[in-house]
Amino acid sequence: MPIVVVGHVDHGKSTVVGRLLADTGSLPDGKLDQVRELCRRTSKPFEYAFLLDALRDERDQGITIDAARVFFKSALRHYVVLDAPGHVEFLRNMVTGAARADAALLVVDAREGVRENSRRHATMLAMLGVSHVAVIVNKMDLVGWSETAFAAVADEMRAFLTRLDVVPDAIVPVSGFEGVNLVTRGPEMPWYTGPAVLEVLDGFAAAAPPADAPFRLPVQDVYRFTRFGDDRRIVAGSIESGTIAAGDAVVFYPSGKRSRVASIEAFHAAPRTSASAGEATGFTLDEQIYTTRGELAARAGEPAPHVSTRLRASVFWLGRAPLVPGREYHLRLGTARVPMRVEHIEQVIDASTLTAGPATEVARNDVADCVLKLDRAVAFDLHADLPDTGRFVIVDDYEIRGGGIVREALADGDEAARDTVLLRNRKWEHSRLAPDLRAARYAQRPALVVVTGPRDMDRKGLAKHLEVRLFDAGRAVYFLGMANMLYGVDADIDRSLASRHEHFRRLGEIAHLMLDAGLVFIVSAAELRADDLDILRVSVPGEQLVTVWYGPAGAAEIATDLAVTDAATLDEAGALITDLLTARGVLPS
């Protein structure tokens, strides 16, 4: 069972772990003597904490710097201690350890009581979702084994945990230095009749994966290893919750595409027809649909995940630079990865006191409630419903800098269009020709290319040039002019701004048909806005949408995949777009 030991600096975490190792006989022969000898050579008094300091720079700095793993065993089972450090600047290591642990030991010094990091770590344990928490009141030898001193610290800790909705499984008075109440109970505190720490640990049940909850599988990949002579098309991923069986109808979100599980696949394993939470699995579908990494598979008939571009979340921040509204970050939830901005910071919670206040930024090691806006819709659950698919990390500059749990799915204005698409996909009549077959026949992946720019630029000219260019290269391609829509598909709606939303919804539906037919579909649109693109993205998966700005350098009002300046000739512009389509895998290289 993986456990983590947390608490304020110098409250004795490493000593507690050193004792658990030594007193359960879990150390290799000679290790104890080796460390005693090292202490003698360096004229330092021996401490059990030194046992963990396997690395030299730790001993030099005098603080544990990473979630080092050590193993010990009781009569009942094996434990791995992810020895989380207490120094505040290493909170990222503590998070790393605690997120993997089934149980946490929160160490508090009997003399000092609850300190800043005792509270901070307790707050993090609550957010990270550690199943069991036991409080260890350490250094009882230094308070004369006093029941009163213990009760004061225990009450203070219990009161704080209550505010976090955490109920400690036990609060144990111990002495790491003397080895009392860790592995065995001692005679020093006759007033304490509860279990020793090891007995508390042995009493914990390992958290079982939630097999009875709604099925959720973030798609890691869709494999087709034709180059190894294997034609199976396998949706691969790890089941976060629930169970799936051959014959079950599955729906992929956010696309809403739907199919049925044909088989559960595995290498070198007995044939099986179902898989459950905790398993890294794979399955084939009986009707081939286009799904991809980043989608969340759910089972039809069970509660569906939320799909939105806006959500309210509690976020903890570990980055050196503060989390600020407006800056672009990336959010990773399940296997989805989308650009993200903080729309609004509702309040920053001081992790050490749990008091909340307004703020314009979230500093390192702080916890805050925020509204997040994503560039594309993702599928997720509320943390309160399904924790594993209700949490995410925030990436900035190549690094994971923070994490968060989803409190609420918020409206983003595209719900109606999204519902239409979901219904359309649910009712979709599948062709017998899988998308892969068309892609192979046309030697291209379908894509929507949107050419936008200021009103006076010849976007249409560029779009038509691109159509001819790709056609001449043997591609299956189609250009649609806006006028072709306005007087046909859009004949029943006016041209007011209010109808713009419906116009783009219909354009998205046409694009969906063209892409389903395997084509590269080119449209031009004057002064395209970000919310127009949002509607298109409801129908067209992000990786199939290619946006091009054609106009004066630096004048683009929306972020596009490519910007071509007005100085470029049609030929040069066409070549640039072709290169981008090749790089994106739309066109063969």
Added chain:
Amino acid sequence: MTHLDALEHRSVHILREAYANFRQLCMLWSIGKDSTVLLWLARKAFFGHVPFPLVHIDTSYKIPEMIAYRDRLVAEWGLNLVYGQHQEALAAGRTFPLGAVDRLTCCGLLKTDALTRTLSGEGPRFRFNHTSGAYERDPNTEAYTGVIVGARADEEGSRSKERYFSPRSTRNQWDIGEQPPEFWQQYKTEFAPGTHVRIHPLLDWTELNIWQYIARESIPVVSLYFDQGPGTRYRSLGCAPCTAPITSTARTVEDIIRELETGALAHVAERSGRAQDAADGGGLESLRRGGYM
């Protein structure tokens, strides 16, 4: 779900994350039991296939059975094997014990340097051609940005500090004090140009888990791990001059599991037969900071 199942599923998940995120991905295969289990897990993850190259650093001093076993599995399982070698050091005779260098210098050249240069593409890569049945110079000299390694946390001190996805600098070095956080099955899959990421799917496995899994899955391992008569066997495999067998009469995988379970080896470090560890002050820290596996 058994503990072994849970370990298998986590490792498979990590391998799939690596494959989804790293275009230039490879797996180091030392021919030993751990990286062979890792190879087996890759076949689990990708439904019988290994869709990236396996890189082996051939010091030329490996025990001959290891190379024979490697080439047999490469042919049987259709593996894409690439080996690298420090040919200048070998040509100049800068090896231990024949040449005028000590153990650590030899390790530094034939293993660490060779690995660094093979990964970056500066050093030669030799790829097995399944049609001709011979090794040929690999035309791919692009640097690998994701390197899957079979390190286990319980093996020795410094490995217990690793992340599942652990960044390495442009110079292949490991900054233990400045590691990124890792939680909720979200890993460091994004990296700055010139840096690369080491991926450790076996971090949570113990030596016993490895042997239990080898037994459960019937994974073929090198015969050197078993006592073949003299009452000794290898517990950890390396170069012939610096690797010594341990005293043990374990003849089968089941014998080894029993040996580990009964604690007959509980007080002997797994790598006790590896002379370079002792030469590095009882751990591999200096070697590993510089890029050693």
